[in-house]
Amino acid sequence: MTPRIVVTGLGVTSAIGIGVRQFWEAALAGRSGVSKLSAFESMPMEAYRSQVAGQIHDFAVGQYLVGPLAERVDRFAQFAMVATKEAVADSALQLGREDPYRIGVMVGAGMGGMVIAEPEYHRVYQALRPNRVVPNFIPEVTLNSASGALAIMCGAKGPNLTISTACSSSAHAIGLARDAIRAGRADVVIAAGADASIVPLTFGGFCSLRALSTTFNDSPEKASRAFSRTRDGFVMGEGAGALILESLDHARKRDARIYAEVAAYAATSEAHHMVVPREDGLEIANTMSMALRNARLRPGQVDYINAHATSTPIGDVVEIRAIKHLFQRRANQVAINATKSLMGHTLGAAGALAGIVCALTVDSGLIHPTLNYDDPDPDCALPGISRRAQERSVQVALLNAFGFGSNNATVVFKRCLT
Amino acid sequence: MTADTDVALRVREALAQYLKRDVATIKPSDSLRDDLGLDSLATIELLYQIEEAFDVEIPDTDLPSLVTVADVTTYLQGRTTQAPPGAAKPNLPSR
Numbered sequence: 143m144t145p146r147i148v149v150t151g152l153g154v155t156s157a158i159g160i161g162v163r164q165f166w167e168a169a170l171a172g173r174s175g176v177s178k179l180s181a182f183e184s185m186p187m188e189a190y191r192s193q194v195a196g197q198i199h200d201f202a203v204g205q206y207l208v209g210p211l212a213e214r215v216d217r218f219a220q221f222a223m224v225a226t227k228e229a230v231a232d233s234a235l236q237l238g239r240e241d242p243y244r245i246g247v248m249v250g251a252g253m254g255g256m257v258i259a260e261p262e263y264h265r266v267y268q269a270l271r272p273n274r275v276v277p278n279f280i281p282e283v284t285l286n287s288a289s290g291a292l293a294i295m296c297g298a299k300g301p302n303l304t305i306s307t308a309c310s311s312s313a314h315a316i317g318l319a320r321d322a323i324r325a326g327r328a329d330v331v332i333a334a335g336a337d338a339s340i341v342p343l344t345f346g347g348f349c350s351l352r353a354l355s356t357t358f359n360d361s362p363e364k365a366s367r368a369f370s371r372t373r374d375g376f377v378m379g380e381g382a383g384a385l386i387l388e389s390l391d392h393a394r395k396r397d398a399r400i401y402a403e404v405a406a407y408a409a410t411s412e413a414h415h416m417v418v419p420r421e422d423g424l425e426i427a428n429t430m431s432m433a434l435r436n437a438r439l440r441p442g443q444v445d446y447i448n449a450h451a452t453s454t455p456i457g458d459v460v461e462i463r464a465i466k467h468l469f470q471r472r473a474n475q476v477a478i479n480a481t482k483s484l485m486g487h488t489l490g491a492a493g494a495l496a497g498i499v500c501a502l503t504v505d506s507g508l509i510h511p512t513l514n515y516d517d518p519d520p521d522c523a524l525p526g527i528s529r530r531a532q533e534r535s536v537q538v539a540l541l542n543a544f545g546f547g548s549n550n551a552t553v554v555f556k557r558c559l560t
Numbered sequence: 561m562t563a564d565t566d567v568a569l570r571v572r573e574a575l576a577q578y579l580k581r582d583v584a585t586i587k588p589s590d591s592l593r594d595d596l597g598l599d600s601l602a603t604i605e606l607l608y609q610i611e612e613a614f615d616v617e618i619p620d621t622d623l624p625s626l627v628t629v630a631d632v633t634t635y636l637q638g639r640t641t642q643a644p645p646g647a648a649k650p651n652l653p654s655r
Contacts (some may be wrong), residue, residue: 191620309655352604353653356620374620375652417653418600457654546655 147320148558149501150398151233151386153225155336156495157196157379157485160206161228166502168484169510170531174363175485176377182342192354194362195340196379196486211294214278216255219288221382221491222336226292229384233398235330237296246300246328248319249289250312252490252545253339258282260341288336300328306490309452311335312383313493313543313551317407319387329392335494336382348378351417355453366487367514368451368480369458369522376452379486383494385501390558402504402539403558406437412548418456419544423464426550430468430540433552439538441469444476446503446539448496451480451512452487461542462522477526477534483513493543493551500539500555507533567614568633574613575629578606588630596629600651610636620652 152162157175159165168175179195181187203212203220212223230237237245262279266272281287286304293302301322305314312335319331339345348354355375358365366377393400410432412425419426434441447465451458466473481492481499488495503509509532516529526532541553568588576583579596592598598606607618607626614636618626622639626632 350604350608351601351653352620352623376654415599416601417655418651419654421651452654454652454654456651460654544655546653549655 144324145389145391147323147387147404148390148393149385149401149404150388150393151229151235152401152498152501153228153232153384154495154498155198155221155225156381157198160198160224162232162498169481169499170508172511172513172529172531173484174513175379176362176366178362185342190346191349191356192375193359194355194365194377196366196377196488197340198380211291214282215287215291216282216338217257218251218253218255218336218338218382219291221338221380222249222288222334222384223291223295225382225384226295226332226334229332229386230296233386235386240330242297242299244300244329245296245298246319246322246331247289247292247296247298247302248305248315248322248331248333249286249292250305250315250335250490250493251285251288252306252308252311252337253344254285255283255287256339256341256344260343288334292332292334296332298332307549308545308547309487309489309492310543310545310549310551311490311493313497313541313553314409316385316387316404316493316497316553317409317551320404320407323387323389330386330388332384333387333494333497334382334384335491337488337490338380339489340378340380345378353454354378364514366453366483368449368453368483368512369462369519369527370514371517371519373453373455373458373519376454376482377486379482379488381485381488381491381495383491383498385494385497390560400558401501402555404553405439405556406433406554408433408436408552410550412550414548416548417546419460421456421460423460423467426461426464426542426544427468429550430464430542430552433540433554437554437556439554442472444469444472444538444540445534445536446477446509448500448539448541449478449480450542450544452482453480457544459519459521462524465524474525477509477532478524479509479527480512481510483515484510493541496541496543497553500541504536504539504555504557507535509534509536567636570613571610571629571633571636574610575606578609586629588628588633590629591627592629601653604652
């Protein structure tokens with residue numbers, strides 16, 4: 143019999159809190175983690191169109207981890223390590239008692255080690271001394287440095303993969319972690335997502351792409367405003383999330399706390415455009431529909447959707463269009479929120495952080511508010527979106543995540559009824 | 561050649577270079593999207609080149625007014641154009 147997969151541990155490194163408790167309290171209270179963009183040394187900051195970001199200020203990895211490994215990886219991998227340490231502790235797994243070859247790691251990352259990459263590029267071209275590139279450059283910049291570091295930290299010798307599909311990366315990490323356990327390749331998989339790319343070149347690249355909010359530079363906490371009439375682009379964020387996935391049998395044997403079951407996962411490509419979704423929303427609707435069919439659930443059974451909802455003019459309306467198309471009248475009853483309204487868009491970490499929110503919401507019945515939803519766009523407005531926290535029984539939750547490269551993912555969580 | 565027509569020609573030349581077409585085939589009345597086939601990302605790339613060529617910065621809020629080649633020319637000649645009331649924002653990158 144194919145095993146059922148459950149979530150038994152959570153960990154967060156975010157702009158609204160390091161640690162799940164702090165993160166969840168801030169989310170339910172509707173506290174924003176978006177602030178004025180910190181200065182990039184001597185860079186003329188006024189030249190950036192967008193000047194707001196969801197940054198984790200004053201992060202010092204030594205406060206959370208000891209040993210040389212954490213000091214020798216990029217910021218995004220440090221975020222992942224901190225989140226994973228918490229998730230493992232939260233799960234109460236005794237890693238030393240597990241078969242190490244049955245513990246896997248799946249990490250979603252969009253950009254990789256940009257914090258070391260950018261200044262090093264600059265130095266080598268400026269000094270013209272290619273023989274003085276720092277020796278640890280390649281190990282730190284490599285996209286799978288985070289999944290490698292997590293394996294070393296946890297002694298996890300099972301499947302170790304990095305998934306990079308831009309903003310949907312770690313939704314796929316959760317889905318593929320589930321698949322790996324169902325296929326019998328692991329008993330436990332650490333599913334994580336991480337990104338830390340608020341650095342001069344990458345941030346400038348997103349500005350040039352005109353993807354970021356520009357009209358709320360003087361009121362940063364208002365800039366990430368999914369479904370609002372005045373939304374004008376996403377806010378760049380950073381962070382990491384980690385979830386411990388294991389088979390229900392494995393969790394039961396050790397009497398683990400179960401947050402939620404990961405009931406299904408669907409992955410598609412729109413095969414349409416590198417950075418813009420199909421306007422009719424049919425591909426997104428199809429992705430959600432496939433995931434629900436895989437879970438043997440009907441749209442009418444869905445109670446809550448953690449929307450991708452980046453606060454871009456086209457993205458939000460297309461997702462709502464897709465929800466209305468698939469859910470019909472149920473679209474007026476399902477609760478929907480935008481986690482990115484709290485801390486901006488954390489790119490490769492977004493799926494994992496949304497997955498954590500789904501697990502906590504299924505577990506608690508609490509739905510965090512969507513910040514700045516004070517001027518609803520008539521094309522996005524649905525009764526289940528609220529700028530206040532909601533409470534209701536959530537049996538089934540969907541996580542939507544979409545990435546550049548025409549990439550879509552939906553993960554289905556449900557209450558674990560045994 | 562007047563300054564105004566110089567701007568018009570430079571805009572058409574920038575488009576011709578971007579599209580790899582003969583400048584004579586690009587008319588002021590051409591719509592960037594419907595006639596020249598520029599999608600949102602291509603429009604942003606073109607405007608990036610025009611910003612470089614004319615040493616200007618075109619804010620996102622001005623994009624809705626730039627529908628035709630002539631609109632771009634007029635905009636550059638004095639940034640006098642305003643987005644018509646209710647003009648939809650273009651489909652900027654979103655994921």
